[in-house]
Amino acid sequence: DGGITQSPKYLFRKEGQNVTLSCEQNLNHDAMYWYRQDPGQGLRLIYYSQIVNDFQKGDIAEGYSVSREKKESFPLTVTSAQKNPTAFYLCASSWLASGGANIQYFGAGTRLSVL
Amino acid sequence: SQQGEEDPQALSIQEGENATMNCSYKTSINNLQWYRQNSGRGLVHLILIRSNEREKHSGRLRVTLDTSKKSSSLLITASRAADTASYFCATVSMVYSGGGADGLTFGKGTHLIIQP
Numbered sequence: 001d002g003g004i005t006q007s008p009k010y011l012f013r014k015e016g017q018n019v020t021l022s023c024e025q026n027l028n029h030d031a032m033y034w035y036r037q038d039p040g041q042g043l044r045l046i047y048y049s050q051i052v053n054d055f056q057k058g059d060i061a062e063g064y065s066v067s068r069e070k071k072e073s074f075p076l077t078v079t080s081a082q083k084n085p086t087a088f089y090l091c092a093s094s095w096l097a098s099g100g101a102n103i104q105y106f107g108a109g110t111r112l113s114v115l
Numbered sequence: 116s117q118q119g120e121e122d123p124q125a126l127s128i129q130e131g132e133n134a135t136m137n138c139s140y141k142t143s144i145n146n147l148q149w150y151r152q153n154s155g156r157g158l159v160h161l162i163l164i165r166s167n168e169r170e171k172h173s174g175r176l177r178v179t180l181d182t183s184k185k186s187s188s189l190l191i192t193a194s195r196a197a198d199t200a201s202y203f204c205a206t207v208s209m210v211y212s213g214g215g216a217d218g219l220t221f222g223k224g225t226h227l228i229i230q231p
Contacts, residue, residue, distance in 0.1 A: 042222050043203070045218035088155075090157055104160065105160070
């Protein structure tokens with residue numbers, strides 16, 4: 001997990017509530033990513049960012065929002081529009097690399113549940 | 116949609132035996148990576164193999180890549196109890212790998228259990 005800190009480890013959301021998951025890295029990586037993992041499934045990309053103040057949608061961005069105001073931080077907000085938010089959320093970071101050889105370093109994850 | 120599919124979904128072997136996992140993918144790739152995930156934890160990168168490579172070794176790990184069949188295999192030799200984890204292959208489609216950051220596309224993983 002080293003170098004990437006996700007908080008909180010567990011999070012509970014009430015109906016209609018927005019919640020924000022924190023991700024901080026001290027690896028000086030340019031790129032950061034958010035993935036969602038459902039039980040028994042692989043990871044699906046929500047959003048990613050290559051540079052401060054810029055980010056791109058991944059495969060399942062609906063109902064989520066992000067910001068990248070600092071290189072070290074890439075918080076994810078799960079909005080009330082996300083109707084099935086219960087999942088394990090993983091943040092990752094990497095160097096920018098040509099040819100797609102971006103080895104990613106992951107945080108320990110945040111488990112989000114709906115009350 | 117998920118790019119890679121691992122096979123088998125679950126594998127249970129005795130400590131000391133070799134474990135082989137396979138991954139198939141759909142589109143042309145620039146490279147393929149394997150990651151390990153211990154239960155309830157983040158993923159850890161194991162090995163990367165580029166599309167122009169056929170085999171790569173790292174310690175007890177051996178990865179092969181067959182781009183004509185769009186498949187890869189991960190072999191763990193002399194397995195240990197600590198190898199118990201889920202193993203995922205991940206790819207970046209050549210369509211998107213023009214440089215910079217690209218989100219990885221993961222398969223559903225193989226859950227490996229090493230019996231002591």
